[in-house]
Amino acid sequence: MAVSRAMHPEKLLAACTIKGLHVLGTGDALHPAWQREWKPFLANKQGICVIPTGEVEDEHRVHHLILAEDFGQFDQLRDLFVSKSKSISTNGRPHVSLSGETIAERVHDVGALIGPAHAFTPWTALFAYHDSVAGCYGSEPIDLLELGLSADSSYGAGIPDLSHVPFLSNSDAHSPQPEKIGREFNRIQINGSLSVRGVLDCIRAGAITMNAGFFPEEGKYNRTACVRCFTQYSLGQAQQHNWRCPADGGLIKKGVFDRARELSRSPPGSRPPYLHIVPLGQVIQTVEGVSSPGTKKCRAIYDAFISAFGNEIDVLIAIPEPEIRAIRPKVADAIAALRENRVILHPGGGGKYGTFSLV
Incomplete structure (x- = not known):
């Protein structure tokens, strides 16, 4: 659902070669049919390191990104989630009727990594519904945070409870076309040969040397705006209008820029450089x-x-x-x-x- 019909492993791997990517997340690794489609391509002639990854939506509609060493860990998660999800085998990003804390506990129990997906987006994201990491995950730690297209590292660098959390900038591609895949990427420092375990160990250790991606302003949720006519408002104006657009009555949605400023409580901490790029196409x-x-x-x-x-x-x-x-x-x-x-x-x-x- 919601992706190009060309989204197949062989096309994604070919796109990685053209783009210049050496590591690719599968996405949707909880889906049995998608797993079967990927298994013949885990060792591929292009030399691309394929990381089993998936995304789930919790009981409060927050999306969580999961990275694992093998599909077997996602099989274990499917067994743990099946009684709490009606869409575990039919939706690439299933809804799971559990809290973020419980989901994170179960992900850690099988040895996988977890963190909020597109954390600042005003829909289905950590900071759309919570003011802190603990508000969603309780006492369970997170291993990473995905910035999303409307934010760069500077948006989270002043939020105290993210100070030791590695930031990922991922393309979340819905198409293998070159302007979609790899529009955001991460550069990581791997000691030794490229492997799934090596990549995950780098993320655990925060060994990310550069993030690259959109100028945050290019993202479709960067500024506070009406979801119908897209008229933009300052935070004060939106509050004055009770979050309804005076032009057409549409909902005014708080933008990532304003949300990040609300949450920042300290001077920005040190982060790897963030390179702003625009796809060549x-x-x-x-x-x-x-x-x-x-x-x-x-x-x-x-x-x-x-x-x-x-x-x-x-x-x-x-x-x-x-x-x-x-x-x-x-x-x-x-x-x-x-x-x-x-x-x-x-x-x-x-x-x-x-x-x-x-x-």
Whole structure:
């Protein structure tokens, strides 16, 4: 549900190679059919490390991200959750009628990792319903926190009970198209060969050396806004209007930007650098003035870059500008502007993505 029909393991792995990703979460690992589809691809010719991952919704509608070493741990969780879930075998992200604390206890009992998914999003997220980690998880610790597309590391760096929690920036892709998969990613420091256990150990230890992803303003819930007409409001205005839009009566939803500021109680702590990027297809779409990254013109330019440099992430962050210019000067100008933070952001809110323009 809610994903492209092209979401199959072989297409996802091929997309990782084009994007420049070396680690991929399966998503939906509690779903038996999805597990069966993945098992032949856990050891793959692309050399991608596949991490069994899944997401569940608790009794209060908070979403939790689970990372495990193998599918067997998710089988154990399915057995533990089945009596509390009507959708455990039919929904990739099942609703489980248990508290966040109990879910986390059971995840830890099987040896897996857990933390809030898209923690700042104003729907189905930790900080949508709770003012603290303990408010959701009680005395049970969390192993990670997923920032979500509308937040970067700075949004959580001043929240005291997150001071020792590793932040993950994940793409949550619903399509293997290059503008969706890997639009956010994590760089981790692994000692030794790449393995599932090595990746999970790095997350446990907080050995994340860089987060990369959207400018938070690009996220569709960054600013406080009406969910119907997307008119944006300050927090004071929203409160004055009793959280109803005076233009059309729509619900005004508190944005991630305002929510994070509410929760921050201390000076921002030290975090790995956060690199703000825009998917290459979206960059090409913008500078070429085409309607979509999927147009024939945009795809041809994108393919030229991949053919020349191997993968998208290298183009965005590593390939010298003169080499990019040799392929497409306008794209080189745009990437230079992004690298130098010469960007004008037009924040999203209320469910509408934000946009950017280049200086």
